[in-house]
Amino acid sequence: xxxxxxxxxxxxxxxxxxxxxxxxxxxxxxxxxxxxxxxxxxxxxxxxxxxxxxxxxxxxxxxxxxxxxxxxxxxxxxxxxxxxxxxxxxxxxxxxxxxxxxxxxxxxxxxxxxxxxxxxxxxxxxxxxxxxxxxxxxxxxxxxxxxxxxxxxxxxxxxxxxxxxxxxxxxxxxxxxxxxxxxxxxxxxxxxxxxxxxxxxxxxxxxxxxxxxxxxxxxxxxxxxxxxxxxxxxxxxxxxxxxxxxxxxxxxxxxxxxxxxxxxxxxxxxxxxx
Ligand SMILES: Nc1ncnc2c1ncn2[C@@H]1O[C@H](COP(=O)(O)OP(=O)(O)OP(=O)(O)O)[C@@H](O)[C@H]1O
Numbered sequence: 001x002x003x004x005x006x007x008x009x010x011x012x013x014x015x016x017x018x019x020x021x022x023x024x025x026x027x028x029x030x031x032x033x034x035x036x037x038x039x040x041x042x043x044x045x046x047x048x049x050x051x052x053x054x055x056x057x058x059x060x061x062x063x064x065x066x067x068x069x070x071x072x073x074x075x076x077x078x079x080x081x082x083x084x085x086x087x088x089x090x091x092x093x094x095x096x097x098x099x100x101x102x103x104x105x106x107x108x109x110x111x112x113x114x115x116x117x118x119x120x121x122x123x124x125x126x127x128x129x130x131x132x133x134x135x136x137x138x139x140x141x142x143x144x145x146x147x148x149x150x151x152x153x154x155x156x157x158x159x160x161x162x163x164x165x166x167x168x169x170x171x172x173x174x175x176x177x178x179x180x181x182x183x184x185x186x187x188x189x190x191x192x193x194x195x196x197x198x199x200x201x202x203x204x205x206x207x208x209x210x211x212x213x214x215x216x217x218x219x220x221x222x223x224x225x226x227x228x229x230x231x232x233x234x235x236x237x238x239x240x241x242x243x244x245x246x247x248x249x250x251x252x253x254x255x256x257x258x259x260x261x262x263x264x265x266x267x268x269x270x271x272x273x274x
Pocket of ligand 1: 015034036037038042043
């Protein structure tokens, strides 16, 4: 279904993604983890054709994605929706109009210019918002919503494109643990119920383990781990992050933890440091 072969992107002397290869034979939820600068965003941006590759092949359902041009490229980009850490909504525009923007790629230019949306699109936008539990906010300005709600609006906008793949670039990095969980559950449900492939760059190991079927670990542009969440042990994570024996998973955790347990850990750490 998806074949990535020796995919490489160089920026001058810096190789951001270095000969990355893997293949996926069915729609899955895939987490890409790795330290800052490992090449995760560059990989997603190449997949969506926001960034050109320097070398290599990326095929989806047999099509060579990297050579698509013009309308075919735009069609691919609409089939491969992207969501970002900062949501990228139009803050002063109402929620439903933000969602309807997701359908622009599939609509004639004239309607777009006059903000005329077919009634079916409007109903579909409301249905998608309802599915994500935020239909009650449809008429509000996007900026009036919490971060977690805004990210769900961004997911709704992506779903308006009816994409085969959703690429999520650190979708929960700006969210508190509770909202992070709601957003990850929404992405997981979209995969489970619609059969869409989801590829998410994640900063936190526990999130990758909990929500993904497969985890890819990147370090300095290279894929250094490709396996199941069960295979992602602390030792493997240490290698991916290039960390020493003092590597703590807590530093990459967004788990909603029992406050008493957190306090106990903090007291223990304070005792160690005095
Ligand atoms: N447009 C660009 N021009 C020059 N260098 C770039 C550009 N985009 C990315 N890089 C470099 O490529 C490398 C990989 O960056 P990338 O953003 O893909 O990493 P990342 O794993 O997504 O990091 P983060 O988790 O911090 O977002 C970094 O060294 C970065 O500085």
